[in-house]
Amino acid sequence: MRNINLLSIEKLVVEAAENGFGRNRRVELAAIARRFLQSDQLSSDLPGWLTSSQLGLSRITETRLGLERNGGGVLTIFQNEYPKRLLRLYDPPPVIFYLSRSGPEVWERLADAPTVAIVGSRSCTAYGKRVAASIAKDSAVAGQAVISGLARGIDFAAHQGAVHSSACGKSKRHGQNTPDDFGVLSMPPPVAVIAGGLKNISPLGSRPLAEDLLDVGGLIISEYGVDAAPCRNYFRERNRLIAALADKLILVEAGEKSGSLITARMAIELGIDIGVVPGAYDCGASLGGHRLVADGAVLLHSRQALAEFLGDPGIGRDDGIIEASRRLPDARAVNVLALFSPFLSLSAGEIADELGCGMREIIPVVSELESVGLLARDSSGLYIRVD
Numbered sequence: 001m002r003n004i005n006l007l008s009i010e011k012l013v014v015e016a017a018e019n020g021f022g023r024n025r026r027v028e029l030a031a032i033a034r035r036f037l038q039s040d041q042l043s044s045d046l047p048g049w050l051t052s053s054q055l056g057l058s059r060i061t062e063t064r065l066g067l068e069r070n071g072g073g074v075l076t077i078f079q080n081e082y083p084k085r086l087l088r089l090y091d092p093p094p095v096i097f098y099l100s101r102s103g104p105e106v107w108e109r110l111a112d113a114p115t116v117a118i119v120g121s122r123s124c125t126a127y128g129k130r131v132a133a134s135i136a137k138d139s140a141v142a143g144q145a146v147i148s149g150l151a152r153g154i155d156f157a158a159h160q161g162a163v164h165s166s167a168c169g170k171s172k173r174h175g176q177n178t179p180d181d182f183g184v185l186s187m188p189p190p191v192a193v194i195a196g197g198l199k200n201i202s203p204l205g206s207r208p209l210a211e212d213l214l215d216v217g218g219l220i221i222s223e224y225g226v227d228a229a230p231c232r233n234y235f236r237e238r239n240r241l242i243a244a245l246a247d248k249l250i251l252v253e254a255g256e257k258s259g260s261l262i263t264a265r266m267a268i269e270l271g272i273d274i275g276v277v278p279g280a281y282d283c284g285a286s287l288g289g290h291r292l293v294a295d296g297a298v299l300l301h302s303r304q305a306l307a308e309f310l311g312d313p314g315i316g317r318d319d320g321i322i323e324a325s326r327r328l329p330d331a332r333a334v335n336v337l338a339l340f341s342p343f344l345s346l347s348a349g350e351i352a353d354e355l356g357c358g359m360r361e362i363i364p365v366v367s368e369l370e371s372v373g374l375l376a377r378d379s380s381g382l383y384i385r386v387d
Contacts, residue, residue, distance in 0.1 A: 120154025136161030
């Protein structure tokens, strides 16, 4: 933090906790902050309220201490730790409330990492959930900080994939293979941006996942006072933070009226690259994403396409096939696995047809792959790859 009066910081936090900020107020404070951050000294034209020392701080002190007991805290736009990516916004949040069991150093890990937002519809398909989790897992392993909104559907699946990857302690970028007390703290943190206060994480079903995210060194942030209840207007405001924190954004499934399209359009306005996972041509859940592709978004039709989009060729490496060739004596197992991508499910009959052999030959192979955890069955009984 530079030479700004600590009491003025507290007053700003009081305003955030008790009243929140309208857009005009955010724009005003952002303009002040940008001038301040460009100077080594306190700007002479700061408004009087920001240098006042007559404050009633009991409530905000209690809030701050409560957050700090959980490893979290409060961050203002005037502090050096404030994420610079948010300053791309016309109206960045003047105050961020956050939870992180790895302490304030989580902001340094986030600043140093490449970031990818994974968003999509709440009303998604089983395919969409599986793909979102797979992409999040691959992205986290590649050293990306995975960002989403902790809502139902695609958000939830993306966080699950990122948390699973962090808990396993696998990061090619950082070379870590051993979990520590909080997961792998040398890895970029998975990030959840919520549309309400930190005491009101919604929906209720997301709260266990939020705990898991914190356990692996993740970060939960909000621009609203800790007691604020989620409301409809907050979700659009939350979406702009998801977009701004991302270096790249991936849309998995979105209907024509999905709120995730708002996030994607905000990212486009900020000059952020958009990738879209394709769905079935007659699936309404993918129509919004397909239209983005028609407008120039990158089509993520395979793991290799994801690797190119994120700039990490290691994502395209098929470790499952390498593992199968090492563990299984039957060479046909490798041929079976090679048919799959994270986006594809097949029946035993379809596998047999693709390889030009009979069911009697295929059933023992897929059963063996299933027994060693390289194949599994989805809810409809089709086989999917497990990576």
